[in-house]
Amino acid sequence: MASKVGEALGLGPEGAALGAVALAVANVRRAVEAMTMARGRDPREFVLVAAGGAGPLIACELAAELGINEVIVPTAPGNFSAFGLVASDLRRDWVRTRITLACGERLPELAAEFRALEDKAQQWLTESLEPTARVTLLRRIAARYQGQDYELDVEVPSGQLSPVTLGQVIEAFHEAHQARYGYHLQTQPVEFVDVMVSAVGAVTRPHTAVPADGKQGGAAQTGARPVLADGQEQVEEWPVLDRARLSGGDGVAGPTIIEQYDSTIYLPRGCIARVVDGGCLRVATGGSRG
Numbered sequence: 001m002a003s004k005v006g007e008a009l010g011l012g013p014e015g016a017a018l019g020a021v022a023l024a025v026a027n028v029r030r031a032v033e034a035m036t037m038a039r040g041r042d043p044r045e046f047v048l049v050a051a052g053g054a055g056p057l058i059a060c061e062l063a064a065e066l067g068i069n070e071v072i073v074p075t076a077p078g079n080f081s082a083f084g085l086v087a088s089d090l091r092r093d094w095v096r097t098r099i100t101l102a103c104g105e106r107l108p109e110l111a112a113e114f115r116a117l118e119d120k121a122q123q124w125l126t127e128s129l130e131p132t133a134r135v136t137l138l139r140r141i142a143a144r145y146q147g148q149d150y151e152l153d154v155e156v157p158s159g160q161l162s163p164v165t166l167g168q169v170i171e172a173f174h175e176a177h178q179a180r181y182g183y184h185l186q187t188q189p190v191e192f193v194d195v196m197v198s199a200v201g202a203v204t205r206p207h208t209a210v211p212a213d214g215k216q217g218g219a220a221q222t223g224a225r226p227v228l229a230d231g232q233e234q235v236e237e238w239p240v241l242d243r244a245r246l247s248g249g250d251g252v253a254g255p256t257i258i259e260q261y262d263s264t265i266y267l268p269r270g271c272i273a274r275v276v277d278g279g280c281l282r283v284a285t286g287g288s289r290g
Contacts, residue, residue: 001013001016001017001020002016005019005020014228018228021058021061024054024058025058025061025062025065028058028062029062029065029066032048032062032066033066039179039180040179040180040181040182043066043067043068044066044067044068044069046068047068047070047071047072048062048063048066048068048070048071048072049071049072049074050071050072050073050074050077050265051074051077051080051081052077052078052080052081052263053077053078053262053263054263055073055077055263056073056077056258056263056264056265056266057263057264057265057266058266059071059073059265059266059283060254060266060267060268060271060283060285061266061268063283063285064268064285064286068285069284069285069286070282070283070284070285071282071283071285072280072281072282072283073265073273073280073281073283074280075278075279075280076260076262076263077262077263078261078262078263079262086206087203087205087206088203089200089201089202089203090128090129090199090200090201090203091198091199091200091201092121092124092198092199093196093197093198093199094117094120094121094196094197094198094199095194095195095196096113096116096117096194096195096196097193097194097195098110098113098192098193098194098195099191099192099193100191100192101146101189101190101191101192102143102166102169102170102189102190102191102192103166104163104166106192107161107162107163107166110141110161110192110195111160111161113195114139114156114161114195114197117195117196117197118137118197120197121137121197121198121199122137122199124199125199125201128201129201133201133202133203134201134202135199135200135201135202136199136200136201136202137158137197137198137199137200138155138197138198138199138200139155139156139157139158139196139197140153140154140155140156140196140197140198141153141154141156141169141192141193141194141195141196142154142192142193142194142196143169143170143173143190143191143192143193144190144191144193145177145185145188145189145190145191146188146189146190146191148191151193151194152173152176152177152180153196154169154172154173154176155172156169157169170190173190174186219245220241220242220243220245220246220250220252221239221240221241221242222240222241222242222259223239223240224237224238224239224240225237225238225240225257226238227255227257229255229268229269236255238255238256238257239256239257240256240257240258240259241256241257241258241259242258242259242260243258243259243260243265243281244260244261246258246275247275248275248276248277248279249274249275250274250275251272251273251274251275252267252272252273252274253267253271253272253273254267254268254269254270254271254272254273255267255268255269256273258273258281265281267283270285270286271283271284271285271286272284
C-alpha cells in the first residue's frame with residue numbers, strides 16, 4: 001500500500017488502504033444499483049445479505065451508502081455459495097422459441113408447447129428425484145410489445161390455458177413493463193417470444209440453528225485490535241469477538257470486529273448485531289449516514 005499505491009497518490013499507507021476499501025464499496029454499490037435502481041426498485045426497501053468471505057467486511061458501509069437499514073450475515077458467509085448448492089432445491093429450465101401474437105387464436109399452439117416442455121420436465125424429475133419428493137412445475141413466457149427487440153419474463157398460471165388466463169398474462173406483462181421502464185402501452189399488441197417451463201424438486205435442508213447456550217462455552221471477546229476507520233483521525237482499540245462463542249439471542253454493538261474461520265465481520269459504530277434463529281447475524285445499520 002505504501003510503495004505501490006500511497007506514494008503515487010501522495011498518501012500514507014493508511015490513507016491508501018482506506019481508499020482501497022472505499023473503491024471496493026463503490027464497485028459493489030454500482031452492482032447493487034444495477035440490480036435495483038436500474039430495474040425500478042428502491043434498495044432501501046430490501047435487506048442486504050453479506051455473502052462471500054469479504055462481504056461482511058464492507059456490508060455495513062455499503063448498506064449505509066445505499067440507505068439500507070438491515071444486513072444479514074449468514075452463518076458461514078465464506079461458504080455461502082457451496083452451502084447453497086447443498087441446500088437449494090433441484091431446478092432445471094426448458095425453453096422453446098415460439099414468436100406469436102398474444103391472442104386467443106394462438107392458445108392451442110401455446111398449450112401444446114407448454115405440454116411438450118412439461119413432459120420433458122416430468123421425465124427429468126422422475127429420473128433425478130426420489131418418488132416421494134415434492135415437485136413443482138413453473139410456467140413462464142417471454143413477452144414484448146410488437147416491434148420491440150427485448151422481452152420481459154412473465155409467470156403463466158398452471159392449468160388449462162384460456163382467454164381469461166391470456167388476459168391475466170398480458171396484464172401482468174403491462175405491469176412488469178411499467179415497473180421496469182416506467183411506462184406501458186395498453187393499446188399496443190403484445191407478442192410472445194419464448195415459452196419456458198422450470199422443474200423444481202424440493203430437497204431436505206440441513207439444520208443450522210444455533211443453541212441458546214452457544215456453540216462453545218466462555219466469553220465471546222478474545223482480545224482487541226487497533227482500527228483506523230474511515231472518518232477517524234486516529235487509531236482506536238476495538239474489541240474482537242469470536243462468532244462461534246456467540247449464543248442465540250446475543251446482541252453486539254459496534255464498533256466491534258467479529259471473527260470466524262471463513263470471514264471477518266466489520267461492525268462500525270452505530271450498528272447493532274444480534275444472533276437470530278438459524279445462527280445468522282441480523283445487523284441494524286441505522287440507514288444512511290449521509
